[in-house]
Amino acid sequence: MRFISETTSNGVSERLFILDDIPGVLWSPAEATGSRPLVLLGHGGGRHKKDPRLVAGAHRYVAACGFAVAAVDAPWHGDRPTTEEGERLVADIGERIAAGEPIGPLMARYNAVLAPRVVPEWKAALDALQDLDHVGAGEPVGFWGTSMGSGIGIPFVAAERRITAAVFGLAGHYGLAEAAAQITIPVEFLMQWDDEMVPRDSALALFDAFASPEKTLHANPGRHADVPAFESESSLRFFARHLPQGDTSATAA
Amino acid sequence: MRFISETTSNGVSERLFILDDIPGVLWSPAEATGSRPLVLLGHGGGRHKKDPRLVAGAHRYVAACGFAVAAVDAPWHGDRPTTEEGERLVADIGERIAAGEPIGPLMARYNAVLAPRVVPEWKAALDALQDLDHVGAGEPVGFWGTSMGSGIGIPFVAAERRITAAVFGLAGHYGLAEAAAQITIPVEFLMQWDDEMVPRDSALALFDAFASPEKTLHANPGRHADVPAFESESSLRFFARHLPQGDTSATAA
Numbered sequence: 001m002r003f004i005s006e007t008t009s010n011g012v013s014e015r016l017f018i019l020d021d022i023p024g025v026l027w028s029p030a031e032a033t034g035s036r037p038l039v040l041l042g043h044g045g046g047r048h049k050k051d052p053r054l055v056a057g058a059h060r061y062v063a064a065c066g067f068a069v070a071a072v073d074a075p076w077h078g079d080r081p082t083t084e085e086g087e088r089l090v091a092d093i094g095e096r097i098a099a100g101e102p103i104g105p106l107m108a109r110y111n112a113v114l115a116p117r118v119v120p121e122w123k124a125a126l127d128a129l130q131d132l133d134h135v136g137a138g139e140p141v142g143f144w145g146t147s148m149g150s151g152i153g154i155p156f157v158a159a160e161r162r163i164t165a166a167v168f169g170l171a172g173h174y175g176l177a178e179a180a181a182q183i184t185i186p187v188e189f190l191m192q193w194d195d196e197m198v199p200r201d202s203a204l205a206l207f208d209a210f211a212s213p214e215k216t217l218h219a220n221p222g223r224h225a226d227v228p229a230f231e232s233e234s235s236l237r238f239f240a241r242h243l244p245q246g247d248t249s250a251t252a253a
Numbered sequence: 254m255r256f257i258s259e260t261t262s263n264g265v266s267e268r269l270f271i272l273d274d275i276p277g278v279l280w281s282p283a284e285a286t287g288s289r290p291l292v293l294l295g296h297g298g299g300r301h302k303k304d305p306r307l308v309a310g311a312h313r314y315v316a317a318c319g320f321a322v323a324a325v326d327a328p329w330h331g332d333r334p335t336t337e338e339g340e341r342l343v344a345d346i347g348e349r350i351a352a353g354e355p356i357g358p359l360m361a362r363y364n365a366v367l368a369p370r371v372v373p374e375w376k377a378a379l380d381a382l383q384d385l386d387h388v389g390a391g392e393p394v395g396f397w398g399t400s401m402g403s404g405i406g407i408p409f410v411a412a413e414r415r416i417t418a419a420v421f422g423l424a425g426h427y428g429l430a431e432a433a434a435q436i437t438i439p440v441e442f443l444m445q446w447d448d449e450m451v452p453r454d455s456a457l458a459l460f461d462a463f464a465s466p467e468k469t470l471h472a473n474p475g476r477h478a479d480v481p482a483f484e485s486e487s488s489l490r491f492f493a494r495h496l497p498q499g500d501t502s503a504t505a506a
Contacts, residue, residue, distance in 0.1 A: 193461075193470075204457075207472070208446070214481070217446075219460070219470035228467070230494065234487075241483065 001128040012062045019128055022121055023079040024072035025049050027058040028134055032066075035136025037243035038129060040122065040163075041071040042145025042153040044170075045110075046090070048078030057144065057232055065240050067142075068135045072125050074152065075117050089113065097197070104202055108175030111151035118152045119159055126162060140243040144235060146170040146190055147197075147224070158182040165242035167235045170195065170224060172202030173209060180209035187215040188238045190231055197224045254381040265315045272381055275374055276332040277325035278302050280311040281387055285319075288389025290496035291382060293375065293416075294324040295398025295406040297423075298363075299343070301331030310397065310485060318493050320395075321388045325378050327405065328370050342366065350450070357455055361428025364404035371405045372412055379415060393496040397488060399423040399443055400450075400477070411435040418495035420488045423448065423477060425455030426462060433462035440468040441491045443484055450477045 006015045013030045016023065028036070039061055041054045049071040058069040073079055076086030089110045096103045130137040143166040145153035150171035157163045158179040166183070169190025173180075187210050191203040207217045216238075220228050259268045266283045269276065281289070292314055294307045302324040311322040326332055329339035342363045349356045383390040396419040398406035403424035410416045411432040419436070422443025426433075440463050444456040460470045469491075473481050 213474065215474060216481075216483075217470065217472035219472070221466065221468060228469075230469075233490075237486075 001131075010059070010063065012059050014058075019072070019125055020121075022072050022125070023049065024070060024125060026068065026070045026129065026132075027062050028068040029062055029066055032068075032134040034134065035139050036066055036068050036134065037139045037142065037239075037245055038068045038070065038126075038135050039142040039144060039239060039243070040126065041069060042122075042143065042149030042156075043071060043074065043077065044146065045148035045151075046077070047148075049073045050078070053232075057235070060232065060236055061239065064236055065243075066245065067239070067243065068129070068132075070125065070129055072121065074148070075114060085113070102199065103197060104172050104174040104199065107151060107172070107197075111148070111155075111175055114148075115152050115155040119156045122156050123160060126160070130162075139245070140164040142166065142239045142243050144239075146227070151176065154183070155179045157185070165239060167238060169218075170198060170203075170227070171206060172198040173205035174202065176206055177209040180206055181211050184211045184213070186238075186242050187212045188235065189215060189217050190227055191217065191219045192224055192226060193219050193221045195224045254384075263312070263316065265312050267311075272325070272378055273374075275325050275378070276302065277323060277378060279382065279385075280315050280322040282315055282319055285321075285387040287387065288392050289319055289321050289387065290392045290395065290492075290498055291321045291323065291379075291388050292395040292397060292492055292496070293379065294322060295375075295396065295402030295409075296324060296327065296330065297399065298401035298404075299330070300401075302326045303331070306485075310488070313485065313489055314492065317489055318496075319498065320492070320496065321382070321385075323378065323382055325374065327401070328367060338366070355452065356450060357425050357427040357452065360404060360425070360450075364401070364408075364428055367401075368405050368408040372409045375409050376413060379413070383415075392498070393417040395419065395492045395496050397492075399480070404429065407436070408432045410438070418492060420491060422471075423451060423456075423480070424459060425451040426458035427455065429459055430462040433459055434464050437464045437466070439491075439495050440465045441488060442468060442470050443480055444470065444472045445477055445479060446472050446474045447479075448477045 001017050001019045003015050003017045008030045011030050013028050015026045043051050054071055061067045061069050076082045093106050129135050141162050143157050143163045147170040150168040154176050157166050165186045167188045189207045254270050254272045256268050256270045261283045264283050266281050268279045296304050314320045314322050329335045346359050382388050394415050396410050396416045400423040403421040407429050410419050418439045420441045442460045
């Protein structure tokens, strides 16, 4: 893990890094020392590690909870090269959307191609992040990712026992129900009641599939991209509740 | 409205009152003066105005937000006399539950008998409460009621323009969808994913029926009575967001 830049604003440090050619970003309290809970963010399709929504969430988590927060670019996204395979899958999905056809099975194929590549990348990133003094290996780790962030994130969390709480959503059961059934940690699941990309029944079926004794579904009116702002605060409270801090008495600069 | 007792604990005043033979309770900050938002609470079937869950919620709303909070006993409940009609309806529902049969249509009949009696009672209570100096008529009013509290509360809120935000839940669409379709204020709707009294599809259909541009569904695993404690805090935040306080600078004792 090689850090290539650091900027600080409003007490939040943002450091860009490269890990085995994968570009990533780590947010943490400025001049933090001592271990702390970590939240990994998975960006959506066509987005990247510094999507404005991720940046805003990261700043809130750092400022309100003293967490460390990290994101990496998925293959074909952000600062990573695209490929013919990636472009073809995205074009196929675009054609389906334009034709008003269901995209669930195609999204499942897209995720099925990406997830086996991303899961080891995110595990390696988690290893490297937990080696840092101001993150540490003994603290709880959360995951937040909706849409493609769930398409990849649900298989990741199913395979990664270090994650202890997760926010998912904007995804359906196609290709994901089996992984969801392996997840038993607390889950907050967002759905859009009028999602043009995820049929209502498919989102409800995915929520139903999680084996977690504590899971909570938040459904709001509107289309795929219309998640209301108050859900960001709800995610924050969810993580504050489920990622208890150990010794962070050494947090302050 | 005749007050018959007052007790104070932890800075919260609790006053029992009688209004036209209907027993009620009003919680407010001790020695409060000046107008403030009001939240009306509707208790569940077989419960009463001082159900422990209502009391706990009322104390939180008063302590955290400075609201006034009130509840009255529904007919056949609490300190009000039961009747042959009420006992027969409750017995019918009990037999259905014991037989493992759906109770939606019977609950609808029960609510259809109660609602036309309760709606004018609650309107009269709201009139009387808004005449009090430390409640006032110019502040927003919220409603919270699940199960029977929604069975009656949804027709009430549909008919009462003074209510500006409501928490409902644990109810299905039978007999309520039409009233829900007249409601346009912000709604937070609770459902239990494994509710033995309200089929999943019926609860989702009721959520779907609200005409409110802002409505949010919170679904959690478990049976009818298993609503998790964190939903109480969510209701509090919902009211804090939607019942803005006017001039409450004169709140303190």
